[in-house]
Amino acid sequence: MTGIEGRLGHDFRTPGLLIHALTHRSLESERPTEPSNERLEFLGDAVLQLVVTDFLFDEYPELPEGQMAKVRAACVNRSELARIARRLELGSDLRLGRGEESTGGREKSSILADGLEAVLAAVYLDGGIVAAASVIMKHWEALIREKATSPGRLDYKTRLQEVLAALAKTPIYEVDGDGPDHARVFQATVAVDGDMIGSGAGQSKKEAQQAAAKEALGSLQSENR
Numbered sequence: 001m002t003g004i005e006g007r008l009g010h011d012f013r014t015p016g017l018l019i020h021a022l023t024h025r026s027l028e029s030e031r032p033t034e035p036s037n038e039r040l041e042f043l044g045d046a047v048l049q050l051v052v053t054d055f056l057f058d059e060y061p062e063l064p065e066g067q068m069a070k071v072r073a074a075c076v077n078r079s080e081l082a083r084i085a086r087r088l089e090l091g092s093d094l095r096l097g098r099g100e101e102s103t104g105g106r107e108k109s110s111i112l113a114d115g116l117e118a119v120l121a122a123v124y125l126d127g128g129i130v131a132a133a134s135v136i137m138k139h140w141e142a143l144i145r146e147k148a149t150s151p152g153r154l155d156y157k158t159r160l161q162e163v164l165a166a167l168a169k170t171p172i173y174e175v176d177g178d179g180p181d182h183a184r185v186f187q188a189t190v191a192v193d194g195d196m197i198g199s200g201a202g203q204s205k206k207e208a209q210q211a212a213a214k215e216a217l218g219s220l221q222s223e224n225r
Contacts, residue, residue, distance in 0.1 A: 003092075004022075004088070004090065008139075009134065010126070017122040018119070020122065021040050021115070021121065021122035022094050022095050022115065024037065024096050024100060026100040034095075040121040041117045042121075044119065044124070047132050051132060051140075052076060052136070054133075071147045078110065079204060090119070094111065096111075123135050156211075159213070160213040172191050173188055174189050175209065177205075186203070188205070190212045197215075198214070198217075200215055
């Protein structure tokens with residue numbers, strides 16, 4: 001097994017599939033004979049959603065359709081894909097063009113997320129749905145179980161909106177970004193009636209807002225004790 005194969009937990013019978021999955025479109029533009037992983041991304045997204053849905057359907061019969069959809073969305077979004085890709089050190093194995101290489105493409109969340117979807121598709125094409133499910137569950141099961149245990153609790157913005165709506169109040173978010181494009185960090189604050197009640201940071205505006213809402217919920221709960 002190569003490094004990425006060992007970290008994934010899949011030994012490719014057809015190594016060319018893995019090479020294809022790791023090839024970003026920026027390299028294809030420089031080497032037209034080497035197709036990018038964009039089509040594999042599309043397939044990988046579908047495989048990931050199928051495996052997560054199948055697991056939820058079997059393991060959590062009490063969850064209604066709407067809650068299953070929320071849990072799945074929380075597990076397969078770009079933020080989680082990029083986080084898992086970083087844990088797998090996928091960036092070090094990506095095949096990038098000179099332009100992306102020079103601008104920190106190996107650390108860009110969008111490239112990491114797309115690359116991981118492509119790799120999952122490659123696993124599926126190499127070993128079928130059983131192999132793909134094995135890899136996905138190895139790296140996603142803990143996350144799925146965490147989200148499925150209390151799917152609503154982890155959507156902090158929605159919970160804060162509900163808490164404040166009961167008080168006839170509305171949260172107002174402000175978000176600022178700082179740093180270069182490839183390593184941009186967003187800072188968010190949430191205020192009610194002009195008073196800041198929470199702040200947070202993240203690699204996307206959504207992550208930062210969720211972090212701010214989480215802190216605000218904690219502050220409101222402390223005040224009501």
